C-alpha cells in the first residue's frame with residue numbers, strides 16, 4: 001500500500017499554485033512553496049485551513065471564509081498538474097512490484113476527485129488495484145480505515161502487507177492497522193525527519209526496497 005503525495009509524486013508545486021491563487025483571490029499574500037510543503041498531509045480542507053491561519057496557530061477563521069477558500073482551491077487545483085512530477089525511482093518501483101505479482105493499493109489524503117486524472121498523467125494508474133482518497137471513507141489517515149478497507153478487499157492480513165509513506169500520518173495509520181511502515185525521507189512530514197516516528201524502515205530512495 002502506497003501513499004501518494006510526497007512518496008510517489010512531488011505535488012507541492014501545483015498545490016502551491018492553487019494555495020497561492022486562493023490566498024491572492026482573497027486579498028492575502030501568497031505563501032510560497034516552503035510554507036505549503038509543511039501544510040500538506042491532512043487533505044485539502046486542512047491545507048486551506050492552515051494557509052488561512054498561516055501555519056498551525058489558532059486563529060479564528062469563519063466556516064464561511066473557509067468554505068469560500070476551499071472552493072477556490074479546489075477549482076484552481078482541478079485545472080491541472082503540469083508542475084507535478086514522479087520522484088526518481090517511483091515508476092521503476094511500481095513496475096518491479098507488479099512484475100513480482102505484488103498487488104498494489106494507493107491510500108492518499110488527497111480528495112478523490114483529483115486522483116484519476118493525476119494517476120493517468122503520471123502514467124501510474126494501471127498499477128493500483130485499489131485507490132482510497134481522503135474523502136472516500138468517513139476517516140482519513142492517520143486513521144487506519146483506508147488500510148483496513150484495502151486489506152479486507154484484498155483478503156489479506158496485516159502481516160501480509162506493507163505501507164510506504166512520507167508522513168507521520170502514514171506511520172500512525174499503519175501502526176494502528178498493525179501494518180509495518182516503510183517511510184521515505186524526501187517527502188513532506190511537516191518539515192520534521194520521519195525517522196522520529198520510528199517506522200520499520202527508512203529509505204532515501206524507493207529503489208532501496210530491492211537492495
Ligand SMILES: O=C(O)COP(=O)(O)O
Nearest residue numbers: 004005041042043108109
Ligand atoms: O493531500 C494531502 O494532504 C496529502 O496526501 P497524501 O496522503 O497522498 O500524502
Ligand SMILES: [Mg+2]
Nearest residue numbers: 003005006166
Ligand atoms: Mg504523503
